Amino acid sequence: MTAIQIIFILSALVILGAAVMVVSTKNLVHAALYLVATLFGVAVLFALLDATFLTVVQVVVYIGAIAILFIFAIMLTRREMRDQGEQLNGGWGAAALIGLLTFGGLFLLLGNWRGFGATAAALPSGFDGVVELGTALVSTDAFVLPFEVASVLLLAALIGAVYVAGTKK
Amino acid sequence: MIPLSWYLILAAALFSVGLFGVLARKNAIAILLGVELMLNAVNINLVAFWRYGSLASIAGQVFAIIVFAVAAAEVAVGLGLVISVYRRRNTVVADELDLMKW
Numbered sequence: 001m002t003a004i005q006i007i008f009i010l011s012a013l014v015i016l017g018a019a020v021m022v023v024s025t026k027n028l029v030h031a032a033l034y035l036v037a038t039l040f041g042v043a044v045l046f047a048l049l050d051a052t053f054l055t056v057v058q059v060v061v062y063i064g065a066i067a068i069l070f071i072f073a074i075m076l077t078r079r080e081m082r083d084q085g086e087q088l089n090g091g092w093g094a095a096a097l098i099g100l101l102t103f104g105g106l107f108l109l110l111g112n113w114r115g116f117g118a119t120a121a122a123l124p125s126g127f128d129g130v131v132e133l134g135t136a137l138v139s140t141d142a143f144v145l146p147f148e149v150a151s152v153l154l155l156a157a158l159i160g161a162v163y164v165a166g167t168k169k
Numbered sequence: 170m171i172p173l174s175w176y177l178i179l180a181a182a183l184f185s186v187g188l189f190g191v192l193a194r195k196n197a198i199a200i201l202l203g204v205e206l207m208l209n210a211v212n213i214n215l216v217a218f219w220r221y222g223s224l225a226s227i228a229g230q231v232f233a234i235i236v237f238a239v240a241a242a243e244v245a246v247g248l249g250l251v252i253s254v255y256r257r258r259n260t261v262v263a264d265e266l267d268l269m270k271w
């Protein structure tokens with residue numbers, strides 16, 4: 001067992017343990033903090049996969065912005081949803097069954113796929129993932145259109161969120 | 170070296186946990202937390218397929234960035250809706266939001 005594999009297993013344990021706490025803990029603020037732990041674990045996986053830019057984006061955007069937004073929303077709506085009391089609805093048994101079936105189905109499906117045990121090729125020398133990604137995002141024969149559409153989507157979501165959540169006189 | 174299967178199994182497990190959260194949680198914000206878990210599972214898969222497939226085509230990472238943008242938009246609008254509903258109906262329990270039920 002190499003060091004890389006040990007790092008993977010540790011971060012996988014953190015991800016899954018924290019994810020289970022996100023969906024099961026009664027205190028919503030704790031749930032949001034466990035989500036931060038999960039996101040950090042995923043950032044470690046991105047680093048293991050040599051996706052350096054995505055590692056930084058995961059920490060800055062996901063943890064720095066989205067998780068904090070969640071904590072703000074939880075604090076703004078806290079009065080109504082007490083920390084005690086049942087947090088799961090009556091159909092949680094069926095939900096757990098659906099979750100298990102989804103995992104089993106995905107596992108069977110992937111197990112029969114011949115690329116399942118593939119190993120990664122070594123990075124070619126001089127390969128810079130950030131340069132490749134940046135070039136692909138702005139080059140006209142690659143992904144400039146989806147990139148621009150995503151920015152329009154973000155602007156629309158921003159305006160929509162301000163309109164929906166704002167107070168009307 | 171880590172085989173691709175480890176990443177895929179981890180992402181499948183994370184997706185299933187997120188799915189359980191979306192289906193079983195009462196609080197609307199907790200449902201959005203479950204959606205975030207599912208989106209992260211998808212991102213792990215996308216980046217793993219990029220790394221274990223052809224490195225020259227960067228599409229996997231670009232798609233992951235688009236997922237980031239969509240997740241940010243979804244959270245902004247979703248939490249805006251939750252706060253707006255909380256102001257009008259004083260609840261964030263999904264079961265009690267039955268205004269459009271017939």
